[in-house]
Amino acid sequence: MRRYGPALLLLLSGAAVLRITVFSDLYLRYVQSGLKVYLIASGVVLLALGALSAVRATRTHDHEELEEDDGHDHDHDHHRTPRIAWLLAVPAAALLLFPPPALGSYSADREAEQRAAQGVGTFPALPSGDLVDLTLGEFTSRAIYDSGKSLTGRTVRMTGFVTRGDNGTWYLARLLITCCAADASTYKVEITGADAPVNDTWVTVTGTWHPKGKLGSDEAWPPVLDSTSVKKVKEPANPYERR
Incomplete structure (x- = not known):
């Protein structure tokens, strides 16, 4: 699961941005309407990077399994996501599930x-x-x-x-x-x-x-x-x- 951490964080962030722009007008609580197109572009880019990261992680995993089958044992911890990085998922999840209200x-x-x-x-x-x-x-x-x-x-x-x-x-x-x-x-x-x-x-x-x-x-x-x-x-x- 940890090897897919970067991909999940990117996908979660991209989904949160698109949720408040494409599927609702919630983005207006935080920015001017003229920035909508840039937010949508950012969300699409984040989703694309997340997908590419997932594919890369899968290929890396397959390659490591082949090495193990060949009798080679390597330390691959450097491919994994640091635990502290998962804190980035909190604001993205909050924006996706419970968008903060406008200033009042x-x-x-x-x-x-x-x-x-x-x-x-x-x-x-x-x-x-x-x-x-x-x-x-x-x-x-x-x-x-x-x-x-x-x-x-x-x-x-x-x-x-x-x-x-x-x-x-x-x-x-x-x-x-x-x-x-x-x-x-x-x-x-x-x-x-x-x-x-x-x-x-x-x-x-x-x-x-x-x-x-x-x-x-x-x-x-x-x-x-x-x-x-x-x-x-x-x-x-x-x-x-x-x-």
Whole structure:
């Protein structure tokens, strides 16, 4: 069994990568959608290398048996997998069988308030209509930096997950990733006018902007939304904020 260790590790890793890319959208929990093709290619390469490694191990085994039949006795331990290498199977098996969830409220709470003034300016007009769908990033930018105050009097709708603060305060949050989950940054909006759902619950919130603080200042972050409706929804296939 040990001689087939490298092949099994490669096959397991390749199967795990293809499981979260080809057969589901779980890869979106960890990386940007544009990296899917590279992940699929990596999974295929790992499977191919695993198959080649298995064939090589079989041929080596057959050759060793021939040597033994000829009366030659050699030490072939150098072909075997070091025991510590089997630890690599743990993350691969976990990804294959129990994929970790997307980042949530814990990661959002770890994000420091690094919203120093970045300059105030005007923004394009919002679409017409009684209700405007915005990402948290779009809402945050307009609430903190828009000198034209285009959000004033407009009813907006946003989707994200719940994270709780102090003294009953809660936030609608969403994480933005540039490349992968390791570089995630947080957008969050304080929600008033409704009780806080359970942490990490996905909700769609409708309401109006509540101005606070001086535009472009740390006091203006996080922005506030006076809610008129909070509706629980299913976690989207891509849980991260779109760029």
